[in-house]
Amino acid sequence: GxxxxxxxxxxxxxxxxxxxxxxxxxxxxxxxxxxxxxxxxxxxxxxxxxxxxxxxxxxxxxxxxxxxxxxxxxxxxxxxxxxxxxxxxxxxxxxxxxxxxxxxxxxPADHYRRLRAGYQERRDMLCRGLERLGFECPVPEGGFFLLADGSALGRGDGAELTTHLIETAGVAVLPARAFSANGSCGSLVRVCFARSEATLAEALARLGALDRVRI
CATH class of the missing domain: 3.40.640.10 (Type I PLP-dependent aspartate aminotransferase-like (Major domain))
Structure with missing residues (x-):
């Protein structure tokens, strides 16, 4: 980003x-x-x-x-x-x-202005929601992915956290190490916000319902 x-x-x-x-x-x-x-x-x-x-x-x-x-x-x-x-x-x-x-x-240029505004709203929505759940989320400057750090949640490995979220909440993320040359990215996971606001809200609600996403 x-x-x-x-x-x-x-x-x-x-x-x-x-x-x-x-x-x-x-x-x-x-x-x-x-x-x-x-x-x-x-x-x-x-x-x-x-x-x-x-x-x-x-x-x-x-x-x-x-x-x-x-x-x-x-x-x-x-x-x-x-x-x-x-x-x-x-x-x-x-x-x-x-x-x-x-x-x-x-x-026309107006199409791209609307595109940027829509993505920025969803970026902000997802960042705020994940931070409330205990993730650390540096705000991306571009693109439609963000990296969320789940180290404070009790899972030190991004792959382990990814598996946990998929199996317990049905929310798919990707371990950041999949995009790293040396495979060392701690508990960072990549999250996509190229989805509707309703889908992002549902994902945040599912994560919030876990006993420990807060794990």
């Missing part, structure tokens, strides 16, 4: 220019940023357009994960190399879904 600010991106750009390095920028969450923050692509910074590969897609912003539609924006030489590899590792996306993707990319 971290959103780099302009100063941090300027540092990345300076290192890329100094060492003649490429920047691969995963911008799948470009429209899902909160609290007045703005997405800045490294490709927009001075001297970076010719050395940045921007990766984006439909899945997160438009809620169509099953479509598997994405795109890359890069300098012509890199684009040709990417196309060559792409031809050998995957097939083409269905034409109707590509047409729908073009339509989606043409949506």
């Amino acid at each position: 971290r959103v780099f600010d302009r100063a941090e991106l300027d540092l990345v750009a300076d290192l890329c220019r100094r060492w003649d390095a490429l920047c691969v920028s995963d911008e799948i969450y470009e429209h899902i940023v909160f609290d007045g923050r703005a997405h800045v692509s490294p490709a927009s910074l001075p001297g970076m357009r010719e050395r940045t590969v921007v990766v984006g897609g439909m899945a997160k912003t438009y809620g169509v994960t099953g479509w598997r539609i994405g795109f890359v924006v890069a300098p012509p030489l890199l684009t040709r190399a990417i196309q060559t590899v792409h031809d050998f590792v995957t097939g083409g996306a269905p034409a109707p879904l590509q047409a729908a993707g073009v339509r989606a990319l043409s949506l």
Whole structure:
């Protein structure tokens, strides 16, 4: 949930220019940023357009994960190399879904403002609810996942806590170690708030009904 600010991106750009390095920028969450923050692509910074590969897609912003539609924006030489590899590792996306993707990319700015507002409301709702139950929840700056620390609840391992919540409350989370290179994340679990407010309220109610989520 971290959103780099302009100063941090300027540092990345300076290192890329100094060492003649490429920047691969995963911008799948470009429209899902909160609290007045703005997405800045490294490709927009001075001297970076010719050395940045921007990766984006439909899945997160438009809620169509099953479509598997994405795109890359890069300098012509890199684009040709990417196309060559792409031809050998995957097939083409269905034409109707590509047409729908073009339509989606043409949506007005107001659509994205409503999208951000809706996600921010659900983020705040889930963070407040989990904190009342004893979790520690750093507030994410973007995306629709948060990391909740359940160490104060008596379960020191995220996988153990995940199993407990699924089996006793029917609430699914994921241990954060599944997303860690070294697998060491203590009792951190990843929680998704890309659900309706009613579903999130039900999940919080189920957790609150446990004798010890407070375990």
